[in-house]
Amino acid sequence: xxxxxxxxxxxxxxxxxxxxxxxxxxxxxxxxxxEEIITHVQARMPEVHKSTIYRTLELLExxxxxxxxxxxxxxxxxxxxxxxxxxxxxxxxxxxTIECDEDFFTNLEKSLAEKYGFNVDFKHIVMSGLCExxxxxxx
Numbered sequence: 001x002x003x004x005x006x007x008x009x010x011x012x013x014x015x016x017x018x019x020x021x022x023x024x025x026x027x028x029x030x031x032x033x034x035e036e037i038i039t040h041v042q043a044r045m046p047e048v049h050k051s052t053i054y055r056t057l058e059l060l061e062x063x064x065x066x067x068x069x070x071x072x073x074x075x076x077x078x079x080x081x082x083x084x085x086x087x088x089x090x091x092x093x094x095x096x097t098i099e100c101d102e103d104f105f106t107n108l109e110k111s112l113a114e115k116y117g118f119n120v121d122f123k124h125i126v127m128s129g130l131c132e133x134x135x136x137x138x139x
Contacts, residue, residue, distance in 0.1 A: 031088070093131070
């Protein structure tokens with residue numbers, strides 16, 4: 001479900017600022033930090049205050065339009081791709097993000113259901129660790 005549709009269904013106003021923030025998240029084909037989103041939005045609408053952008057990101061996260069992960073001292077926002085569900089592997093050293101297919105967790109999901117009778121909701125997972133480059137650099 002698109003962010004715009006979600007906001008409308010929740011009865012929230014679709015202000016020009018919110019639309020610009022949503023467009024930035026969907027149009028830029030990468031995961032973004034809050035600062036990158038702020039830069040993108042303020043380049044098009046300089047009067048939008050950072051606090052408005054942060055509040056909108058919190059709102060989008062609350063309604064499942066974006067997922068936030070902490071990479072070092074910065075937050076990275078991952079937009080929800082309605083066409084291709086995936087998870088993220090985030091390098092805690094360099095911040096590189098690798099998409100991980102949803103089916104990677106299929107066996108784990110089945111095992112947890114069989115062994116514990118627990119149905120896991122793997123909507124979105126962000127795992128931190130070291131990418132191959134940083135792992136080899138630390139040897």
